[in-house]
Amino acid sequence: MAKPNKKGPTATIDVYCSQCKTQLFKYRKGGKGALVKCFKERISKDFTETPCTCPGCDQSFARDTLVRGTPAYKIMGGKVFFK
Template identity: 55%
Template sequence: MSKPRAKAPTKSVTVYCNKCRERLLQYKKGGNGSLVKCFIERISKNYTETLGICPNCETQFGRETMIRGVPAIKIIGGKVLVK
């Protein structure tokens, strides 16, 4: 599999916790589908203390993993809201 594009997309989205509506990440998202994974190199602002865990309600919204040889967060379905 190939690596993601080196140039980050221009579209930026804010990721919120679906349970408490706390702001989690500012992410440079490409494409128009749902958010399934977040490449760590594309995260522009991280509002969490521990990556993958909400700082307010301490719900786990994602797991750290390697996707296509690049570190990423695999999002758990229904745990985040993207605006």
């Protein structure tokens, strides 16, 4: 498995808290399907004040982790949605 491409995908998605609809990230997402993790280097805008915590309702929606040596947030199932 290769590391994520440094240039990354160019299409950005908006990621929101599923509970209060506050925007959490703008993210350059690769591939299709569910959002299970966010590489930090691909977050183009971060709206959170505390890492992994929704600024709107204070629920934690992700866990700080490393994916193949790259800092990332692992999204908890059902905590966020994107469009």
